[in-house]
Structure formats: C-alpha cells, structure tokens
Amino acid sequence: MTDQRNDDAVGQLISRVALGDRKAFSDLYGRTGPKLFGVCLRILRQQAQAEDALQEIYVKIWQRSQSFSAGQAAPMAWLVTIARNHCIDMLRARRPDPVELDDAPFVADEAPDPEAVAVNTSEGRRIDNCLGQLDADRAQAVVSAYVEGYSYQELAGQYSVPLNTMRTWLRRSLISLKECMER
Amino acid sequence: MSTGHQGPSGHGPQDDIALAGEYVVGVLPDAERREAERRIATDPRFAGLVAGWQTDLSELDKAYEPANIPPIVRQRLDKRLFGSEAGASARIWGSLNFWRGLAVASLAVAVAFAAVNTGLLPGPDGAPDGLPTAPLIADLAGDDAPMAMVARYDPESATLNIVPAALGGAEKSLELWAVPGDGVPRSLGLIPADGGTLTLTEQQAEQLGEGVTLAVSLEPAGGSPTGVATGPVLVAGPLAKQ
Numbered sequence A: 001m002t003d004q005r006n007d008d009a010v011g012q013l014i015s016r017v018a019l020g021d022r023k024a025f026s027d028l029y030g031r032t033g034p035k036l037f038g039v040c041l042r043i044l045r046q047q048a049q050a051e052d053a054l055q056e057i058y059v060k061i062w063q064r065s066q067s068f069s070a071g072q073a074a075p076m077a078w079l080v081t082i083a084r085n086h087c088i089d090m091l092r093a094r095r096p097d098p099v100e101l102d103d104a105p106f107v108a109d110e111a112p113d114p115e116a117v118a119v120n121t122s123e124g125r126r127i128d129n130c131l132g133q134l135d136a137d138r139a140q141a142v143v144s145a146y147v148e149g150y151s152y153q154e155l156a157g158q159y160s161v162p163l164n165t166m167r168t169w170l171r172r173s174l175i176s177l178k179e180c181m182e183r
Numbered sequence B: 001m002s003t004g005h006q007g008p009s010g011h012g013p014q015d016d017i018a019l020a021g022e023y024v025v026g027v028l029p030d031a032e033r034r035e036a037e038r039r040i041a042t043d044p045r046f047a048g049l050v051a052g053w054q055t056d057l058s059e060l061d062k063a064y065e066p067a068n069i070p071p072i073v074r075q076r077l078d079k080r081l082f083g084s085e086a087g088a089s090a091r092i093w094g095s096l097n098f099w100r101g102l103a104v105a106s107l108a109v110a111v112a113f114a115a116v117n118t119g120l121l122p123g124p125d126g127a128p129d130g131l132p133t134a135p136l137i138a139d140l141a142g143d144d145a146p147m148a149m150v151a152r153y154d155p156e157s158a159t160l161n162i163v164p165a166a167l168g169g170a171e172k173s174l175e176l177w178a179v180p181g182d183g184v185p186r187s188l189g190l191i192p193a194d195g196g197t198l199t200l201t202e203q204q205a206e207q208l209g210e211g212v213t214l215a216v217s218l219e220p221a222g223g224s225p226t227g228v229a230t231g232p233v234l235v236a237g238p239l240a241k242q
Helices: A003-017 A022-044 A047-067 A075-094 A114-118 A128-132 A136-148 A152-159 A163-181 B013-025 B030-042 B044-063 B071-082 B088-094 B096-104 B202-206
Strands: B109-113 B136-140 B149-154 B159-164 B172-179 B186-191 B197-200 B213-220 B233-238
Touching: A003 A022, A003 A047, A003 A075, A022 A047, A022 A075, A022 A136, A022 B071, A047 A075, A047 B071, A075 B030, A075 B044, A128 A136, A128 A163, A136 A152, A136 A163, A136 B013, A136 B044, A152 A163, A163 B013, A163 B044, B013 B030, B013 B044, B030 B044, B136 B213, B186 B202, B186 B213
Parallel strands: B109 B197
Antiparallel strands: B109 B159, B136 B149, B136 B233, B149 B159, B172 B186, B172 B213, B213 B233
C-alpha cells in the first residue's frame, strides 16, 4: 500500500474515532500501533517505558481525535507527532537538563520574508535535499535529535562542543533548512 | 519577556523560526518546551511556524521501524479507556455530551424533518407503516473517497444527524440522497459545509427506513441541476439498527 493510500485510510479511521467509534479505534490501533511503538522504543529505549508511553499516546489519540482537522493531508504525521511529543516530554521530565541554557545569539545571513514564512507552504516538500546542503555533521545533528529525541545536553556531549555552541549550530542549521525549503 | 528563556532579540522572525524548529525537533529543555506550547496556544503565527516544521520534518518519520506490541498493552488500554463495560459504543450515540462535542467541533449538521410537525412519522406508540422506531445508523464511506460521513436517523425524535467526518475544500456542493428499494435516488438536499439545518419535505422523510441507502454525491455548487445525481457518489451506506 502506498503512503498516500495508507494515509487516506488512517484519516478516515481517525475521523470515525472522533465519532466515538470503538471499532474504528481498534482498527486504528492495529494499523498504526506498531509504527508508534517503534517511535516509543527508539526515543525511550526501554521496553517497559515504551509500553506505558504507547498506552498513554492512544488515550491522547482517543481524546484528541476531534481536533484532527478534517481533510488534513498527513494523518500518520499527526499521529507520530503525538507520539514523539509524549515520549520527549517523558524524557525531559525524567532527566531535566542540569545546566540552564543560555540564549544562543542568532546571526542570520539573510532575513527571510516574514510573510512568506507565516504561510505553511511546505506541504510535500522534501527535506532530504535541503539537509544535503548542510555540513554533514550538522545535518546529522538535526536528524538524530529529531529521530532519537536527544536533548541539547546530549548533542553537545556527542559532538564535544559547549552547550551554547551546540545550540547556535542547531538554530543556524534550522534557519538554513527553512530558507532552502522555501526557495 | 522576563522568563529568561527567550532570545536576546525577542521574537524576531528568525528567532521564532528557529524556536519553532527547536520545539519540533525536540531538543528544548522541559521549561522551554512548556513556554513554546504556551505560545502555540496563544500565538497563531507561531503555531503556524510549528505546523510548518512538523510537515517539513515528518519526512524523517520513515526512520521509525514498526515494532511488535505485546498484547498486554492493548488490554490495559481498553481497560483504561472503556473499563469492563460492553456496549459503550451504542451508548455513545445517545450521549448528550457526545453530540454536544460534535457541535463544538462544528462538524455536526442537524437535519430536522418537516414531518415532525405534521405528525407524519409515528410517535412512540409504534410504527404503523412499518417504519422503525429504533435509531438507525449509516456509515457512509467509499474506498477512495476524500471524505466520510456518519448518519444517525432517530424516528422517535424524527431527526437525522449527518456528520461530515472529513471534507476537503472544494467549490462544490455535497448532496445527500436516499436510495430506497427501487434503486432510484431521491435528493434529501444539500449538506451545509459549515453546519446548519436542512428541512426535509414529507415525501423525503417517507423515503427513509431500515435498508435504505444514504449516499452523498459531489455536485456543482448549489446542487444537482437535473434532480438526479450528476457527480460521483463519494460515500454511501445503508441505514441499519444500531
């Protein structure tokens, strides 16, 4: 099944879950649970915590299904966002960064048009090409932070740079990415 | 700006783009995540930046490999959400909070029958014309349909609730049809895109009963010009007992 067909089916299931349809909820769990469990295992890295997290995530999905926008193009992305946010919240609450982050000054080479960035024009854009235009280690920092749920603290340790340097790197990388994707 | 968590240049465009990205990537410490969530809730422009990042970065979700879930997780989930009660699904349809929730979501379209006032439909005493007295549900769905609907017909109160579950934006109208045993669709009217009340005629109400298929077709704005469905039938489903 293509991603689009899967997304269509998942979107219909979420819409039915919003109507309190338990059968649809069961189908949604069967169809999307393994992927979201993969998210939990990857970010939390502990089986028992991942199981607890998955349960809470589907409670949230049941409760928030009515806020799922009708016609939204990316229902799987919506579900993964709920899962990632839950897992990252668990991590951050579990091991709060002992060091307060200073605000990393940000220097942009070129200011993007604020009107352009206010509009969500990025649907369907591929991020891979734009990541490829960053230095390899900086692209890797963005990807691993997103996929693994690393904190700034962890990233700084991995790249052996001070915390604020790490933050400056990542923020610059994000701005470069956004500029690239809006071109 | 006294929290100490915001950039030195305040909420400049680049700062907000970066902050929204940091939030979605997930690197922020707990306190800054909470602050970003507060802004998402109160600052639509910032929320738009976050949504944009979520769309952009969702390509990276392919890195997550599906994993087998121990069955106990499902059991605990069901117990947590539904307890041990059976038949909660049927009750949900009659739950005031449920229908109120739909209205809040501004998806509910209440269709009131003119027949209510004419006494055409049977009262609680029975169904002299063989019309059902128990509520009927039609789950209107199509394999490749861009939308889905659920219809609930309650003969007791003579109401038909149509809930568009997923609608794309289009300069078209959605027209609701009853398809009784003879297979000839009768229009029940247009489904308001943003909710509202549609009044049916007595003849239209007479078409409804168990086994009658409800169907929704995509028509030119304003509805079918010919009185028969001209556009594709998006979704359809039979009325059946709950």
